Amino acid sequence: MLSLKIKNWLNQFKKYYFTYKKGFYHLPYNGCSPQSLIESFDSFPFVQHSKEKHCISSNNPLCEGGFYYQQIEDGCWIVYAKMRYKANVAYDLIFKGKEEDKEITDEDYYMLSLNNINNSVNLSKDICEKAVVFPNYSWTFFKPKVRNCDLNFKGASNKYITIYFNETWLQKNLMPNKIFTESGLTSFIKNQDTKYIIWSLQGNETIINNFDTFDKAMNIGGDAREIDILNLKYCTIHLIFDFLRSCKEQNIIGQYNALEYNDRFSINRVENYLKNHLFDKFPGIDILAKKFAISETKLKVEFKQVYGKPIYQYFRDAKMELAKELITENQLIIKEISFKLGYENASKFSIAFKKHHGILPSELRKS
Structure with a gap:
């Protein structure tokens, strides 16, 4: 409700200062x-x-x-x-x-x-x-x-x-x-x-x-x-x-690689979308490209240029960073965390976690 009020208020000044x-x-x-x-x-x-x-x-x-x-x-x-x-x-x-x-x-x-x-x-x-x-x-x-x-x-x-x-x-x-x-x-x-x-x-x-x-x-x-x-x-x-x-x-x-103005806008939005959907499966390059109006080739090449990693690896690594935060927060058991992040079982999750962080989830929680 508040955001709607702010948006309506700012629209008064749109032609002078802002666009939405x-x-x-x-x-x-x-x-x-x-x-x-x-x-x-x-x-x-x-x-x-x-x-x-x-x-x-x-x-x-x-x-x-x-x-x-x-x-x-x-x-x-x-x-x-x-x-x-x-x-x-x-x-x-x-x-x-x-x-x-x-x-x-x-x-x-x-x-x-x-x-x-x-x-x-x-x-x-x-x-x-x-x-x-x-x-x-x-x-x-x-x-x-x-x-x-x-x-x-x-x-x-x-x-x-x-x-x-x-x-x-x-x-x-x-x-x-x-x-x-x-x-x-x-x-x-x-x-x-x-x-x-x-x-x-x-x-x-x-x-x-x-x-x-x-x-x-x-x-x-x-x-x-x-x-x-x-x-x-x-x-x-x-x-x-x-x-x-x-x-x-x-x-x-x-x-x-130099990015065009509109492409960089799209790439940043893709990254933010992935970060807010870490409990979901990776949607796929084709779906992301369609959703954010950018070609699949540009998405793959330019995402790596901006964020330093291929897009799927970036998504997978972000899941592991989120997992570390959840384990440190200590509100969920490790089995629940692995399930929420889309792993078939806690064993596969632990292997992936250790590969990324160099330590098992159980060892991190004990520490």
């Missing part, structure tokens, strides 16, 4: 530069902007949280966003100007982001007392003037560390560096047909410690005037080189 499509509130913003990003979000309703703390925050019917920003030096900014979502929200990145204008100036910015997406699955209280969270980590690297849609599902708590830098800063600080050339990014930037990179992380890399690092470096929740800019500059450069090393060691440029 495919189950998401779409919020357009101009994010081609950190300055335009700040101006765009500052114009939204329910937003507070503390210029002294370099922070934009909000608590509204759609989401709660905000982002901190700092200019590291001329042509380079850092933006750290933390948001909890009360509804499905899609941020649509737009840019002012003509689509056919390909020339990149210092008014346009590249965006390198380390992302932590924490989607949750709410189960009935008799199965699990708490929401089960499935974290996903990834890199994204966008060229200037590239359209992007960032999907955020209801119940998610997401974090993004984004570095903005313009063409002059790129040419002066990164292009001359040997590891930049070895990473393959020189050819990526020069290729006009390539627009952005999405690269999934496993979640056990030391790179993800950067979230704790930037919490401290940007004094999140504190006073931005007390930030050690030199230390923040060091952390920012270190994060860039983490990405460059990943590109070199994993041949990211040689392996990634």
